[in-house]
Amino acid sequence: MFKVLVSDPISDFGIQLLMDAPDVTVDKKPGLSEDELIGVIGEYDALLVRSQTKVTPRIMQAAKKLKVIGRAGVGVDNIDLDAATKSGIIVINAPDGNTITTCEHAFAMMMALARHIPQAYVKTIQGTWDRKSFVGVELRNKTLGVLGMGRIGSEVAKRAKAFGMEIIGFDPFMTEERAEKIGVKLGTVDEIIRQADFLTVHTPLTAETKHMIARPQFEVMKKGMRIVNCARGGIIDELALVEAIDEGIVAGAAFDVFEAEPPQADHPFLTHPKIIVTPHLGASTIEAQENVAIDVSEQVLHILREEPFKNAVNMPPVPATVMNKIQPYFGLAEKLGYFTAQMSKGPLLEIVVNYSGDLAEVDTQPITRYIVKGVLRQHLGSDVNVVNSMHLAKVRDINIIVQQSSVAKGFTNLLSVTLRTNEEERHVAGTLLNGYGERIVQIDKYPVDVAPEGHLLLVKHNDKPGLIGSVGTLLGDNGINIATMQVGRKIVGGSAIMVLSVDKIVTAEVIQALKNIPDLNKAKEIVFF
Numbered sequence: 088m089f090k091v092l093v094s095d096p097i098s099d100f101g102i103q104l105l106m107d108a109p110d111v112t113v114d115k116k117p118g119l120s121e122d123e124l125i126g127v128i129g130e131y132d133a134l135l136v137r138s139q140t141k142v143t144p145r146i147m148q149a150a151k152k153l154k155v156i157g158r159a160g161v162g163v164d165n166i167d168l169d170a171a172t173k174s175g176i177i178v179i180n181a182p183d184g185n186t187i188t189t190c191e192h193a194f195a196m197m198m199a200l201a202r203h204i205p206q207a208y209v210k211t212i213q214g215t216w217d218r219k220s221f222v223g224v225e226l227r228n229k230t231l232g233v234l235g236m237g238r239i240g241s242e243v244a245k246r247a248k249a250f251g252m253e254i255i256g257f258d259p260f261m262t263e264e265r266a267e268k269i270g271v272k273l274g275t276v277d278e279i280i281r282q283a284d285f286l287t288v289h290t291p292l293t294a295e296t297k298h299m300i301a302r303p304q305f306e307v308m309k310k311g312m313r314i315v316n317c318a319r320g321g322i323i324d325e326l327a328l329v330e331a332i333d334e335g336i337v338a339g340a341a342f343d344v345f346e347a348e349p350p351q352a353d354h355p356f357l358t359h360p361k362i363i364v365t366p367h368l369g370a371s372t373i374e375a376q377e378n379v380a381i382d383v384s385e386q387v388l389h390i391l392r393e394e395p396f397k398n399a400v401n402m403p404p405v406p407a408t409v410m411n412k413i414q415p416y417f418g419l420a421e422k423l424g425y426f427t428a429q430m431s432k433g434p435l436l437e438i439v440v441n442y443s444g445d446l447a448e449v450d451t452q453p454i455t456r457y458i459v460k461g462v463l464r465q466h467l468g469s470d471v472n473v474v475n476s477m478h479l480a481k482v483r484d485i486n487i488i489v490q491q492s493s494v495a496k497g498f499t500n501l502l503s504v505t506l507r508t509n510e511e512e513r514h515v516a517g518t519l520l521n522g523y524g525e526r527i528v529q530i531d532k533y534p535v536d537v538a539p540e541g542h543l544l545l546v547k548h549n550d551k552p553g554l555i556g557s558v559g560t561l562l563g564d565n566g567i568n569i570a571t572m573q574v575g576r577k578i579v580g581g582s583a584i585m586v587l588s589v590d591k592i593v594t595a596e597v598i599q600a601l602k603n604i605p606d607l608n609k610a611k612e613i614v615f616f
């Protein structure tokens with residue numbers, strides 16, 4: 088039974104899928120402190136959060152069973168991604184479910200700012216009928232600067248067009264064609280801040296975007312411009328903004344997010360007459376909360392059940408079309424890595440992976456993660472997974488070389504793994520055969536055809552008459568049934584290998600007895616999972 092902890096308020100309707108799953112129990116414990124979370128996290132397989140729960144390295148260390156952290160929303164800046172990756176915990180988010188809701192909130196904030204709605208409301212309900220102090224401005228014919236033209240920024244731009252605004256945007260990934268399609272002029276950050284009557288930011292908070300709007304930017308802004316931040320606190324320097332408003336450069340600001348949340352009681356935004364604020368409500372609609380909770384619940388369930396999943400934040404993104412092509416190789420990749428590692432002696436220095444045939448034409452990074460996972464699992468067991476395999480190899484100074492070639496030695500696809508240790512170099516190649524599934528087709532220099540499953544016995548010997556019979560007799564005498572047998576050799580009478588799939592474990596004594604057979608050079612049992 089998988090245990091899921093929900094530590095922030097997340098839509099019940101959205102997590103119904105998890106609550107109904109027969110193999111899952113869900114505990115809702117919103118508002119736990121870091122220490123409280125550390126106290127309970129050890130028993131959980133999955134953690135579901137929004138932005139309140141700060142998932143720190145200390146929590147991750149205590150989370151011995153945790154496989155996945157699901158963020159019911161977009162921003163994952165409350166989750167220490169490096170610590171998650173090192174601990175092999177998959178972090179997923181729900182990037183699409185709150186786009187429109189947050190865009191609408193940014194728009195509501197921009198309109199409230201233009202027409203002083205919050206300030207006018209307060210005065211009116213206090214009994215003052217003040218029509219002079221709240222003369223606003225129209226949005227029509229104003230220039231809206233949009234920094235960050237991803238999902239939310241693009242939707243804001245589309246709506247601004249309907250209000251008759253000119254839009255000038257910047258995003259490192261925005262092409263001229265796409266900008267033209269949504270009616271946005273592209274500009275540099277400098278051009279945007281000089282021209283904007285309204286400026287709205289929709290980037291994540293990164294080292295690059297932190298304080299991207301600060302004193303030097305305020306100094307060149309159009310006098311009387313207005314600023315909206317419904318993305319992340321810290322993109323705009325809060326103290327520099329207050330100064331810019333007090334100096335008359337900025338006419339007003341609307342903020343949904345703060346550098347520290349919740350802000351201290353004496354935060355200058357909370358009392359400034361020209362700044363309006365909301366308590367991080369951008370994603371807070373019934374629709375968005377249901378959407379993100381459904382999305383994240385579906386993916387968490389897939390991860391717990393070891394099924395394919397999407398929206399991982401601490402793994403490279405793979406488009407669905409590519410994923411469909413590469414996913415069938417994941418099992419083979421891990422088995423090849425595991426097989427080669429079991430064959431090898433000595434500390435591992437290098438893993439060389441070669442993709443050929445069909446595999447040379449797709450992004451195979453995720454397959455490499457499975458190979459490395461297979462290699463490392465021999466010694467690290469369940470501590471290694473596809474999230475941390477590359478990291479664990481790196482910290483052990485294991486070099487990973489990935490090669491591609493279009494020729495696949497007669498196969499439509501071929502995946503080969505070579506391990507270099509300080510003692511030897513071992514090599515295994517496999518393929519996915521239509522109708523037959525996973526096959527190992529080469530071991531070191533020998534061609535074979537073996538299904539990577541169960542127990543295999545790998546024997547190196549000299550190609551001499553009677554040797555196969557001796558091996559069969561010895562195994563038979565020890566009650567070990569041979570299911571299949573493959574012999575591979577390069578030249579008649581030269582060195583050869585035998586791969587036997589056997590029905591039960593071959594004990595150390597039997598291995599030793601095999602090694603005593605004349606002309607039998609090596610015997611090794613290989614197991615699969």
Ligand SMILES: NC(=O)C1=CN([C@@H]2O[C@H](COP(=O)(O)OP(=O)(O)OC[C@H]3O[C@@H](n4cnc5c(N)ncnc54)[C@H](O)[C@@H]3O)[C@@H](O)[C@H]2O)C=CC1
Pocket residue numbers: 160161162163182185186189234235236237238239240257258259260289290291292295296317318319343344367368369370371
């Ligand atoms: N207030 C709230 O409750 C909510 C806030 N958010 C926040 O809104 C922001 C945007 O979310 P989405 O549009 O869904 O993300 P997104 O990933 O679709 O878009 C972000 C865009 O920012 C761009 N970007 C990154 N660095 C940049 C830079 N230096 N200059 C200009 N652009 C840059 C990226 O290329 C990307 O296109 C995120 O920070 C997210 O956490 C999202 C949902 C709710």
Ligand SMILES: O=C(O)C(=O)COP(=O)(O)O
Pocket residue numbers: 137138139159160161162163185367368369370371
């Ligand atoms: O999705 C995001 O990035 C948000 O900021 C929304 O945060 P929340 O889930 O409302 O705590």
